[in-house]
Amino acid sequence: MTNFNTSFSLTLIDTLDSLVVLGDLEEFEHAVKLVIKDVSFDNDVVVSVFETNIRVLGGLLSAHILADYLQQRDGILPWYKGELLNMAKDVGYRLLPAFNTTTGIPHSRVNMKYGIKSDRLESARETCTACAGSMILEMAALSRLTGEPIFEEKSHKAMDELWKMRHRSSDLMGTVLNVHSGDWVRRDSGVGAGIDSYYEYCLKAYILLGDNKYLHRFNRHYNAVMKYISQGPMLLDVHMHRPHTNSRNYMDALLAFWPGLQVLKGDLKPAVETHEMLYQVMQRHTFIPEAFTTDFQVHWGNHPLRPEFLESTYFLYGATNDPYYLEVGRTVLNSLQKYARVPCGYAAVNDVRTRKQEDRMDSFVLSETLKYLYLLFADKEDLVLNLDEFIFTTEGHLLPLSLAGYSGNKTVSDLDVEEGEFARTCPNTLQLFPETVRKPLQNMVDGMCPKRNSKRRLTAAEFSASNINHLKMIKDMGINIIALSDGRVQLLHTFSSVSR
Incomplete structure (x- = not known):
């Protein structure tokens, strides 16, 4: 994200709740005092709206909630009077100008001092779906904690507009959009x-806020993803308007969060499969590269110590109690210690092929990567929090499920409520034994195990007589095209000529 000046203390804010998870309450109290004393947001700096929301606003809210919780439960931080919540509200109001667009979908960047009234922001009309659609948890929490509804209202409006922009036939979302035209x-x-994280927040908004429309939307999107994008353990991008056609031949590391989301959904079998594929990629390359091809070669070798794979590992272990996932965690830990550990922390890996280090450690390493790694091995009785009472944001911050009862702001639309018999039913109803799911994929990445056929079916609507590949496909099916004298064509199928 765009660099803040030194007084912004991004990493410190992003990491506050990690100190509580680790049980270092003395250091947490010290860090809270530092943030209150030294951090100011009244700076002439252009920042990412998305990153500021999930890292800074989310970090402040989570730390405030935990400080208040620990004060009431354990009597520590007796001096704390909600200062972090006031700072969070300040950040929230500085982000609000980003929502001043024709659609209500926020700009991707904002000036912390001058809003969107900045020469550097005049031409910034594009944003990504995740950037626009990952505001609702933090903004709704801010509204419900402060009693000021504007933050939640703005983020609901943005989510509503994004939902309208889905492709109506496929129920899929595109990647980048114009915030003014909605194109x-x-x-x-x-x-x-x-x-x-747009898909992630559709489901988590339902879990945190209890609003049925988000469950309905997630289910629609999820069914579309499993129909068009999921190809066995692999998840391959398609064109939203032509969902049977792949748009690229590589996958990126950020999709590693998907198995964890599938655990929340309750669909464990595909979660186990995709996680296993990713683990094999990691074992082959030591780390999961930022992008890798469908035959599991490195497409982009950078690895900034991302947390998504560990996040999914943590959720899968919690759901299955299978010690296999502890072994996965140990493998990740060994790679971190051997190739990324430096005297002052952990360094990003510039290229997984050379394992050359980069002078960089993103705040999410402390906020998420190490947090999920610790939680994977921690016993519940050793934690100072009952994590079943919280939900993790996309940045690994903790928001309490009790927020659902803070306000009457539920906005259930009659058009959006899912009425299907299984709308609230998890796909897996029997106890799952992950080993039986993993075994057929045992050597998938090394090419020793036959991969699931990922060829797509050719539909009549997509067929083009000028496309050589289409002509070959129908010829292999035993179909010949005969041109008639009146310009029409006739398809003749001969079973004996079907290619085997």
Whole structure:
């Protein structure tokens, strides 16, 4: 994200609740005092709306909630009087100008001092779906904690507009859109970079806020993803308007969050499969590269120590109690210690092929990567919090499920409520034994196990007589095209000529 000046203390804010999870309450109290004393947001700096929301606003809210919780439960931080919540409200109001668009979908960037009245922001009309659609948890929490509804109202409006922009036939979302016209700029559709946390927040908005429309939307999107994008363990981008056609031949590391979301959904079998594929990619390359091809070669070798794979590992272990996932965590930990550990922390890996380090450690390493790694191995009785009472934001911040009862702001639309018999039913009803699901994929990445056929069916609507590949496909089916004298064509199927 755009660099803040030193007084912004991004990493410190983003990491406050990690100190509570780790049980270092003394250091947490010290860090809270530092933030209150030294941090100011009245700066002439252009920032990412999305990153500021999930890292800074989310970090302040989570830390306030935990400080208040620990004060009431354990009597510590007796001096705390809600200062972090006031700072969160300040950030919220500084982000609000971003929502001043024709559609209500927020700009991708905002000036913390001058809003969108900045020469550097005049031409910024495009944003990604994830950037626009990952505001609702933090903004709704801010409204419900402060009693000021504007934050939640703005983020609901943005989510409503995004829902209207889905492709009506496929129920898929594109990647980049124009915030004023509402037109799609990029129509690639997947579950990774550019879209990921929008789908995540559709489900988590239902879990946190209890609003049925978000469950309905997530179910519609989820069914579309599993129909068009999921190809066995792989998740391949397609064109949202032509969902039977792949838009690229590689996957990106951000999709590693998807198995964890599937655990929340309750669909464990495909979660186990995709996680296993990703683990094999990690074992082959030591780390999961930022992008890798469908035959599991490195497409982009950078690895900034992302948390998504560990996040999914943590959720799968919680759902299955299978010690296999502890072994996965140990493998990740060994790679981090051997290739990324430096005297002052952990360094990003510039290229997984050379394992050369980069002088960089994003705040999410402390906010998420190490948090999920710790939680994977921690016993529940060793934690100072009952994590069943919280939900994790996309940045790994903790918001209490009790927020659902803070306000009467539920906006259930008659048109959006899912009425299907199984709308609230998890797909898996029997106990799952992950080993039986993983075994057929045992050597998938090494090419020793036959991969599931990922060829797509050719539909009549997509067929083009000028496309050589289409002609070959129908010829292999035993179909010949005969041109008639009146200009029409006739398809003749001969079973004996079907290619085997």
